[in-house]
Amino acid sequence: MRRNECIAMLLAGGEGRRLGVLTKDLAKPAVHFGGKYRIIDFTLSNCVHSGIDTVGVLTQYQPLVLNRYLGIGSPWGLDRKEGGMHVLPPYVRSKGGTWYKGTANAIYQNIGFIERYEPEFVLVISGDHIYKMDYGLMLEAHKRNRADATIAVITVPWRDASRFGILTADESGRVVEFAEKPKKPASNLASMGVYVFSWPALREELIRDEADKSSSNDFGKDIIPRMLRDGARLYSYRFEGYWKDVGTIESLWQANMDLLDDRADLRLNDPAWRIFSVNPNQPAHYAAAGAHVTGSLVNEGCLIRGTVNRSVLFHGVTVGEGSFVEDSVLMPGAVVGAGARVVRAIIGEEAVIEDGCRVGSADSDEIAVVGSGETYRDENRLKEAKTV
């Protein structure tokens, strides 16, 4: 087996419970984003562009859609003779087997996988976040600091700081304090859930963590605090750029809207950093006579006869004659009939909004959601959808 300097372990088992009907049948990394992608495309593409060609994808919750989507990794160029992408679900051993008990336990259960590649470093990332990042630069910093672990951090607004794992670092970037979702944050440097570990150090920590029966086997709650207590060389790595955890309906909607805003700094049309995804083989989209499309992202295979403002349309979406779509996200194959009105809404995959229906409202604080495959007929259904 060829020796790899650094391999990636991508945590893709997230339930995404706060995404409601959108994660009913699929894991959070498989949720559609940005008109043609699924969330996991961003981290997988980051790996490829960072020169990491061995990626273990740890799946657990509702893996069917994700497994089918990932295949053998071809769309990301990860179908390789050596290394490449491997989907790693929990498995049964001779002495039984268990679900992944936590993020750290997921890696612990795959120590055997990692050792086959004899890596010096292991990158641990999560398939839940939207960002473009060169992990190679972070790895360089890790090596320069002779660190045991390096944690990528991003500056967040102070008011949001208590939602994240918050780090305090000294001038050299060495971590002096770490608190998971602190009530009174000591800094506004949030952990992005992107870690580079020196493999021998991580291996030892994983084994110790597993032996600790009181541990919740989580990187943020257990591994990092313990390493800090023990005086391990923990460094922070500052990331500048767009990063978003799309954990809620609101943040998923907002991240999609960010793509329509040049100030948000998430540029998809970057030939040097393409986000790869499974191609659905759809023809060029068709804007009919009478269509009005402005300030929007539209993918292939769409058929637009109505008005679309500030919205994101995935492949194969139909917008009927006289319909009005604004500030909305329409997932693959969604159908908006004629004379319908969709405002501030997320319409799930292959959902149907029948002729003349109204979904969402510009005055509402909440984002209206219609689940995948649902048919939306009358006003009552809107109320149901809104409470999700």
Next chain:
Amino acid sequence: MNLPMLGVINLIHETDEMGGLTAGRCLATVPFGGRYRLIDFALSSMVNSGIPKAAIFAHTKFRSLMDHVGSGKSWDLHRKGRGLFVLPPSMEDQTDFGKGDLYHFYRHRDYFTRSEPFEYVAITRSHMVCNVDFARVLEDHRQRGADITVVCKRSPEPVAGLARRVKVNEAGRITEMQEHYGRLSSDVISMEMYVLSKELLLDLVESSLAKGQDHLVRHAVLSSLGTLKVNAYLHEGWLGIVNNVAGYYRHNMELLQPEVWQELFFRNGPIFTKVKDEPPTRYRPGADVSDSLVANGCDIEGTVRNSILFRGVKVRKGAVVENCIVMQNGVVGENGSLTNCILDKEVEIRPMQHLRGAEEMPFLAVKRKVI
């Protein structure tokens, strides 16, 4: 399900009057329909019909072809023992280039003899844009006990592209066939798709060459009309004949009819092409697009009407694009206007430029031109 049929896309001496559009590429790789190359339609039809093994008989200017088809993966033709075979001419000296396609069929005969379980062959060209189900053609071929089945299209209106006309009797048998410049009056045209048994094909190849005849259709098929049962299979779906500029323009524009768009791209399965990983198209505030086909990766700030934009086209603020075909990565500068134009790949129209072609004969800008 797999058909017991081999595919051949025959690019040898394909009728090409495309002018500047084929200056640096073969007809098969002329961009079409916003994100495709002509050959995608024949290849996808074969794949969607269940033909598991297809060869492209390349002839000239095939660098762009090799680049486009690669291993055949985009068409799901990257397979063990089957899949895609790109066969450039195998020649002993330069003069072999001029020889007819049968000579090259003969040189490529291993492709046929090594494909044991396949009883039938479907031969096509690349310039007939359609989505044909070869399973139905084969069924018709077997049911009617034909020796050769020619896929044809009834076209009461004059066609823009160049095509052979055929005369069909009540029994559906072809009694006469003429080159595109012939005077035969018939509303049936040949789509240059032939289904026949592998055995008969190899027989025709060898016996025709032995008689000094080296063209598949002009010699082998035409001279067999009286002796073999050559049937017409009438294709019901849309057809675009794309081998001259007028045909190229007209048939592209026909895709702007939603019925044609639906039929060609969805009815018999998808049309596959090389994946480019372009993001969805960005419509900026102020964009005004109607009656148009737009591929991914475009960035539109201006006005686009009755046009086709390929992948990665930029239409800047105040620009107006009307009745145009703008190929990959074209740029239309601020406040410019384009009417009845075809821009080949990577053409840049500088700000404030106004270009206008005639309706019947669009203005054609060759690849990478800056105007």
